[in-house]
Amino acid sequence: MSGSQSSGSAALAYPGRGLSILACHWPAPTDLPQFCSCGDLDCPTPARHPSAPSPPNDATRDMGQLSRWWQAHPAANLATYTDPTRVGVIELHHPAKPDHVIRLLNSHRADPCPVIHAGPGLVQFLVQPDLHAADHIPAADPNAAHNGTVTWLAAGTLVLLPPSRLMSGERLRWMRRLYHTTRLADAAPLLAQLAEFIETGALNDLHPLLT
Numbered sequence: 001m002s003g004s005q006s007s008g009s010a011a012l013a014y015p016g017r018g019l020s021i022l023a024c025h026w027p028a029p030t031d032l033p034q035f036c037s038c039g040d041l042d043c044p045t046p047a048r049h050p051s052a053p054s055p056p057n058d059a060t061r062d063m064g065q066l067s068r069w070w071q072a073h074p075a076a077n078l079a080t081y082t083d084p085t086r087v088g089v090i091e092l093h094h095p096a097k098p099d100h101v102i103r104l105l106n107s108h109r110a111d112p113c114p115v116i117h118a119g120p121g122l123v124q125f126l127v128q129p130d131l132h133a134a135d136h137i138p139a140a141d142p143n144a145a146h147n148g149t150v151t152w153l154a155a156g157t158l159v160l161l162p163p164s165r166l167m168s169g170e171r172l173r174w175m176r177r178l179y180h181t182t183r184l185a186d187a188a189p190l191l192a193q194l195a196e197f198i199e200t201g202a203l204n205d206l207h208p209l210l211t
């Protein structure tokens with residue numbers, strides 16, 4: 001799943017790693033993205049919503065269905081859904097460089113887990129689902145908003161996957177690859193570690209504007 005991999009070949013590779021996939025709208029036109037391919041100029045979630053009405057467009061691991069979607073729309077973005085049994089996602093919102101976030105986690109011996117750079121200031125961690133995940137996140141301190149935030153995505157949340165493109169033209173990318181959803185780390189220790197970073201402002205030392 002290199003950076004040059006097409007959306008279609010990525011879509012066909014993910015089921016082998018345990019993910020169900022669905023096709024989403026994409027930034028159009030391809031060379032100079034200006035609007036969502038759904039054609040609604042006021043699209044509330046540009047390039048990040050399913051490209052066909054549910055239920056036919058439910059996420060699937062059916063290679064035939066995935067082939068048909070991407071043959072019809074090679075530029076389609078791709079996504080999966082968080083679910084209560086296989087895939088959970090923690091989001092970190094912070095302007096620190098994602099490489100630095102990972103280095104800091106490594107230095108604290110956090111369990112390695114797949115990591116997506118999902119756009120400016122947004123890093124996503126794939127972990128085992130945890131029904132009590134939200135309980136591990138301390139209430140946000142409004143005076144420390146610059147310290148960033150950690151969010152647990154509820155089951156059933158649409159999550160774009162690399163190499164989907166954002167409206168900026170930027171592509172999502174894996175910072176640490178997904179081997180298989182059966183090998184995801186527990187959510188609680190990572191949530192606790194990220195919450196500690198937020199609480200202590202540890203990530204701010206890595207802020208690109210401050211270093």
Ligand SMILES: [Zn+2]
Binds near residue numbers: 036038039040044048
């Ligand atoms: Zn749209």
